[in-house]
């Protein structure tokens with residue numbers, strides 16, 4: 001028998017995204033009050049086994065393709081403001097940029113000792129066959145009963161480390177995967193946690209939230225026949241960093257003009273991070289002659305970081321005051337929050 005006092009309290013922030021959307025003549029759009037209303041009428045969410053929860057809808061609900069770093073800050077500050085009043089946090093978010101937000105939050109939070117789970121759906125909660133109900137029900141149950149004290153992403157019965165997740169399917173229910181890191185928990189008939197859950201701390205240090213300013217970061221995918229001018233132009237804008245999505249284990253064409261652009265970027269203190277464009281695996285520039293040429297330009301190896309995590313991490317690192325270029329490079333190659341396998 002669950003009494004009200006032993007029930008966990010979960011804070012749900014609805015930022016927008018399909019889960020609370022409604023069809024309109026313009027296409028699907030988030031509608032204020034709609035998710036609150038829908039949830040109130042779904043009895044599963046109010047069963048005695050479920051935790052108590054508060055749903056807070058943001059003033060401006062957005063499709064996540066409109067998300068910008070200032071929104072990451074808004075979400076992080078919101079969790080900080082409610083941190084002491086709840087046992088866990090769920091962020092309802094559109095799937096399109098969910099992996100970016102999950103990554104950004106993982107870097108922005110310090111001393112995080114409560115679960116933060118980000119989820120959403122591919123079909124609106126109020127529609128027939130929605131995956132939103134299972135995603136949100138499971139996220140609530142997991143936040144209350146499996147205190148995995150980091151930023152995670154729950155989708156289609158799997159809980160992933162937030163900064164390892166990627167959207168891999170545009171129109172399927174298995175929309176997310178974690179190609180370079182095993183899932184943290186799987187929700188089948190039985191819930192199987194693959195991580196040891198530390199006992200609840202007796203006292204909580206204050207949650208610290210790093211401030212992030214939007215940074216000029218470029219991202220460029222190499223492809224056969226790409227002109228060097230394209231890279232030159234990307235590096236000519238007022239960019240502070242570039243994520244170069246290279247081939248395989250970090251290879252690029254041996255074209256001296258292209259390599260020279262990378263060298264010049266280094267001289268101008270533009271932080272270049274080499275991430276692979278492959279879905280799985282890691283960068284190792286020492287394997288091939290072509291990779292070694294890239295390595296000699298002193299770009300940072302992104303190892304097995306996802307491009308989403310690399311982008312969020314660059315915003316985090318470049319937003320810190322008083323770091324030298326060398327320190328920024330070092331932070332990018334260090335494993336800060338489990339985003340890379342050292």
Ligand SMILES: NC(=O)C[C@H](N)C(=O)O
Nearest residue numbers: 017018063064094095096
């Ligand atoms: N499934 C979704 O949530 C997609 C939607 N466009 C969004 O990211 O907000």
